[in-house]
Amino acid sequence: GAGVSQSPRYKVAKRGQDVALRCDPISGHVSLFWYQQALGQGPEFLTYFQNEAQLDKSGLPSDRFFAERPEGSVSTLKIQRTQQEDSAVYLCASSFLAGPTGELFFGEGSRLTVL
Amino acid sequence: RKEVEQDPGPFNVPEGATVAFNCTYSNSASQSFFWYRQDCRKEPKLLMSVYSSGNEDGRFTAQLNRASQYISLLIRDSKLSDSATYLCVVNLSGNTPLVFGKGTRLSVIA
Numbered sequence: 001g002a003g004v005s006q007s008p009r010y011k012v013a014k015r016g017q018d019v020a021l022r023c024d025p026i027s028g029h030v031s032l033f034w035y036q037q038a039l040g041q042g043p044e045f046l047t048y049f050q051n052e053a054q055l056d057k058s059g060l061p062s063d064r065f066f067a068e069r070p071e072g073s074v075s076t077l078k079i080q081r082t083q084q085e086d087s088a089v090y091l092c093a094s095s096f097l098a099g100p101t102g103e104l105f106f107g108e109g110s111r112l113t114v115l
Numbered sequence: 116r117k118e119v120e121q122d123p124g125p126f127n128v129p130e131g132a133t134v135a136f137n138c139t140y141s142n143s144a145s146q147s148f149f150w151y152r153q154d155c156r157k158e159p160k161l162l163m164s165v166y167s168s169g170n171e172d173g174r175f176t177a178q179l180n181r182a183s184q185y186i187s188l189l190i191r192d193s194k195l196s197d198s199a200t201y202l203c204v205v206n207l208s209g210n211t212p213l214v215f216g217k218g219t220r221l222s223v224i225a
């Protein structure tokens with residue numbers, strides 16, 4: 001498809017499990033972002049890549065969160081030892097422009113529920 | 116003061132009404148401003164950018180007031196399909212990622 005694709009769409013994890021969320025951005029988009037959206041809140045920035053370089057990871061809430069984009073295309077967000085407070089929708093977005101301020105095209109998100 | 120603040124609503128308005136939302140931001144040096152729309156359980160999508168001189172797109176008008184550090188979105192002749200959450204988005208400074216407000220919920224009622 002032409003849009004940003006995320007998988008899985010829904011993930012239920014037991015507390016303490018590791019999860020991996022995948023994002024396939026729009027082809028040719030240089031910038032890729034991960035945002036976390038809790039229920040009733042706006043998206044909160046987690047991390048940003050320009051091609052394969054992770055230029056900003058200031059929003060990652062703890063060292064249990066790790067993101068990579070090794071070939072400058074697909075990205076994976078990994079959460080280790082999940083906690084209940086990690087339950088949220090994880091949104092991936094890509095942008096044609098280099099830099100973090102261009103129009104963002106979002107995927108439908110991965111909804112994580114930690115029991 | 117939060118970086119980007121919006122009234123969460125909900126705003127319940129009848130079809131055909133005019134409704135306006137405001138959003139305040141904390142950094143006077145902010146350069147870029149946007150309104151995104153998010154339907155229930157869907158992803159956010161860009162509605163419109165906000166330019167210094169104000170801009171209009173059909174029934175939607177966006178304005179920027181730098182002196183008071185707020186942006187606004189005006190929707191005229193509301194349609195049922197306008198029901199959604201409207202997210203205020205600001206580039207607060209320099210090369211920093213876009214910051215989203217919590218959103219304002221709008222319900223247009225027949």
